Amino acid sequence: MDPIDPAYGTSTLMIIAALAVALLLFLIIKVRLHAFISLVLVSVVTAVAAGIPLVDVPAALTSGFGSTLASVALLVGFGVMIGRLLEVTGGAQVLADTLVGRFGEKRAPFALGVAALIFGFPIFFDAGLVVFLPIILTVARRFGGSVLYYALPAAGAFAAMHALVPPHPGPVAAGTVLGGDIGIILLVNLPIALLAWYVGVFLVSRFLGSKFDVPVPDMLFGEVNGGSNGSDTATKTIAPSFATVISLLAIPLVLISFNTVLTTLIAGGSIDEGNSVVDFLILLGNTPIALLITLLAAIAVLGTRDRTLNETTELLDKSLGPICSIILITGAGGMFGGVLRASGIGEALTSSLSDLGIPLLLQAFLIATALRVAQGSATVALTTAAGLIASQADGLGDLRIALLVTAIAAGATALSHVNDSGFWLVSRFFGMDEKTTLKTWTVMETTLGLSAFAIAAVLWPIAG
Known part of the structure; x- marks a missing residue:
């Protein structure tokens, strides 16, 4: 759902957003109300309080919920079934x-992070x-x-590649809007990432792992090599x-690489649209x-090695049960972010930030951060901030445009919280409370985003 014309001024909308987040955290952490119920309830209250017309409130709710489920449910479902087969057959071991x-x-944590960086390129x-889980x-x-010693380096690697490096959609869209060269953006942003x-991520994860003792969850796959899984x-x-x-x-790595590379080449005009072979790939x-x-x-390859197809189907069916809560909570997180977008909170905040007269690189970072905090989606924050x-980017060279993309991506990465569907995926996958x-x-x-921005700030004078 597209943003409506704001019913209130910027300060009022920001107060509404802050109160909505505070209410959500209160309901989940203090009242102990289920996160799915809390997210839906607060989304409804926020939509009404922000001045979305009552007749449009259902559309605002279902739009964010449906779009998030469309991108997450299939991935989580297929990914968990692949993961279950890898775990039960010993492939993960x-x-x-x-x-x-x-x-x-x-x-081992460093190795997981490096593997995720490679896997996360496309x-x-x-x-x-979900595949690495x-x-x-x-x-x-x-x-x-x-x-956390093992989860954060890998999850942070996927986050860094997704936000900063083409051919991921956020940096590609931002670079295109700013008139940059995608190849140069890739060459600049990859080493920065x-x-x-x-x-x-890696150094910070060592500190966080020592401070927070989060046990390995059994929610998704049960006990490995234990007795609770019976015939599995x-x-x-x-x-x-x-x-x-x-x-x-390597199958998804190769196939998704075809998609991302070919889509980027089509967008850049290197390949004509309508080629049936390209469309098939x-x-x-x-x-x-x-x-x-x-x-x-x-x-x-794995499921029929020592089982009948019927036994494998039963195994996969059981693997889907525990992720129902994850999918619903993630969808509700997308609903909350969608309501904040539809209310115009993000646009009202960023329009006021753009008038402050601060340096362009810092302005790009702050606007993207404000959008990220206001509505949750890193990709939306990237494209909107760009x-x-x-x-203001007219006349800048390709190197500075690439660094602008870095700053925007850094801001769009920082401060992931309860309106970000990724927040809920990480929370539920690794068994953490809010x-x-x-x-x-x-x-x-946040430290990932600040690190990327700091590197861009150091390089900015040199790139001029």
Whole structure:
């Protein structure tokens, strides 16, 4: 749903947004009301309080909820089924053993993060996270300690690549709006993303892991090599080879790479639209389709090794039960963010920020941060902030435009909180309550964004 004309001034809208977030946290943390119920309730109250016409309130609610589910439900569903097959057949353990054997126990978190950086080059944050989940949990279970030691480096790697590096849609859209060269943006932002990940994610995750002892959750996959899964573990025999597991994980990597690269080339005019072969490859690389193909391959290669197809189907059916809550809560988080977008809160705030006369790079960062805080979506914050400062980017060279994209992406990464669907994915996947997620994931996303912005600020004078 498109934003309506704001019913109130900027200050009033910001007070409404702040009160809405405070009410949501109060209901979830203090009252202990279920997060799904709390998000829907606060979304309704916020929509009415922000002046959205009553007849439009249902559309504002269902628009954000439906669009989030459209992008998340299939990914989480297919991803969890792939993960369950990897875990039960021993594939995740094979990957974990190989990573540890190559890097050592002490470097296991670093190895997970590096693998996620590579895997995250073409794959979106949520898709990469669900596919990597069994690997993260298997490594964490093997060595013990807080799951944050292993989860944050990998999740932060996917977040960094998704926000900062083409061909992901946010930086591509922002670069296009600003008139930049996507190739130069890639060359500039890739090393910035790697350095920002190391400083703002990996080093920070070591501190957060030592401060917050979050046990490895059993919610998604049950106990690994334990007795609670009955026939699931009893039917295990010889685990698949490392090459087999890597080949399966490479399927979505390759297919999604086709999609992202070809879509970028079409947008840049290098490939003409309407080519049936190109369109077919783009279809195969659509993330849900790519994960569906991967799941079918995993069923054929892993699911029928020591089980009948009926037993594998039963196993996959059981894997979907625990994620119902995750999907609904994530959708409700998207609903809350959608209501904030529809109310015009983000636009009202950023229009006032753009008139302050602050330096362009800092202005880009602050506007993107304000949009991120106001409505939750990093991609929306990226594209909207780029549009708001586009007129000021005229005449800048390609290097400075690339750094502007960095600053916008940095702001759009910081301060992930309860109106961000990614916040709820991380919270539920790794078994954290909302308070702990704010103290860990939100902090790490902010340090990632600040690290990227600091690098851009250092390079800005040199790029002039």
